[in-house]
Amino acid sequence: MRDSAPSGAGGLGRGDHACLVCETDEERWRAALEFTRAGLARGERTLYVARTGGEEEARARLGVLHSVRPDQLVVASAAEAMGYANGSPFDIAARDAIWREQVRAAISDGFTGLSVTGDMAWFGELDVSLEQILDYEHRCTGIVGDLPAAALCVYDRRSFSDRTLAHAGHAHPICRGRGIGPAGVFVSRTMEIATAGPGALRLSGEVDVTNVPSLSSALRSTVEGRSALLLDLGGLEFIDVAGMRAIQRAALGLAARGGELTVLSPRPLVRRMVTMMGMDGLVRTVRSERRS
Numbered sequence: 001m002r003d004s005a006p007s008g009a010g011g012l013g014r015g016d017h018a019c020l021v022c023e024t025d026e027e028r029w030r031a032a033l034e035f036t037r038a039g040l041a042r043g044e045r046t047l048y049v050a051r052t053g054g055e056e057e058a059r060a061r062l063g064v065l066h067s068v069r070p071d072q073l074v075v076a077s078a079a080e081a082m083g084y085a086n087g088s089p090f091d092i093a094a095r096d097a098i099w100r101e102q103v104r105a106a107i108s109d110g111f112t113g114l115s116v117t118g119d120m121a122w123f124g125e126l127d128v129s130l131e132q133i134l135d136y137e138h139r140c141t142g143i144v145g146d147l148p149a150a151a152l153c154v155y156d157r158r159s160f161s162d163r164t165l166a167h168a169g170h171a172h173p174i175c176r177g178r179g180i181g182p183a184g185v186f187v188s189r190t191m192e193i194a195t196a197g198p199g200a201l202r203l204s205g206e207v208d209v210t211n212v213p214s215l216s217s218a219l220r221s222t223v224e225g226r227s228a229l230l231l232d233l234g235g236l237e238f239i240d241v242a243g244m245r246a247i248q249r250a251a252l253g254l255a256a257r258g259g260e261l262t263v264l265s266p267r268p269l270v271r272r273m274v275t276m277m278g279m280d281g282l283v284r285t286v287r288s289e290r291r292s
């Protein structure tokens with residue numbers, strides 16, 4: 001994750017695929033206006049994907065912006081934007097192909113690329129699993145990396161669980177929003193802890209008794225007020241028993257409130273220690289969420 005600035009869509013540009021976690025309607029529309037205005041200034045076609053029934057409000061909110069041509073600022077439902085019929089299977093490959101064609105169509109129509117703001121509330125309106133959401137978001141990162149495009153995915157904290165927000169934020173190269181925290185929580189000679197989305201931490205390097213207090217502090221502050229924690233350990237080279245106990249304490253605290261701690265990309269050492277310490281029923285381990 002490249003950035004976790006505290007607010008809005010300012011500073012995002014072509015090639016960026018960002019997640020914004022908002023808490024109010026004001027935050028949601030402010031971000032949409034900022035991101036859309038920047039896309040218009042770059043000469044891109046700008047598309048706002050609205051929640052079901054929200055198209056007219058979106059047109060009214062975004063209508064204050066100046067577009068060179070009527071087809072430069074477009075508002076559509078998720079079904080219209082992606083050719084998706086509610087009740088039919090959510091085909092990830094088909095959505096990927098449609099978005100790539102949308103970018104090519106924008107260029108063919110004389111625009112410099114495509115900028116998309118998506119109100120992700122439509123995910124909650126469909127029968128789509130968390131795994132499908134993550135696969136979809138990873139594919140979107142590939143699209144904006146391959147083609148002249150930019151995408152801002154707006155997740156309303158009021159509409160999604162802590163677990164979904166943690167995983168969705170982690171799936172984006174950039175994540176912004178209130179409560180996510182600074183990009184770097186702690187850096188030492190042997191260990192780095194960084195936020196990787198709301199309720200998500202990325203841990204790399206080596207954890208031992210010398211830096212466990214910093215790990216414990218980061219875990220406590222991240223889980224405060226949440227019911228889920230995602231801990232990405234893909235870059236962790238070593239962890240001792242003291243470090244695992246810190247993770248165990250965080251998992252026990254979450255479990256006591258009905259929450260869950262997920263360990264992502266654990267290396268064999270971590271998997272062995274989870275079993276040795278009797279944590280198999282306490283933490284959920286996932287080999288990887290990244291799709292090729």
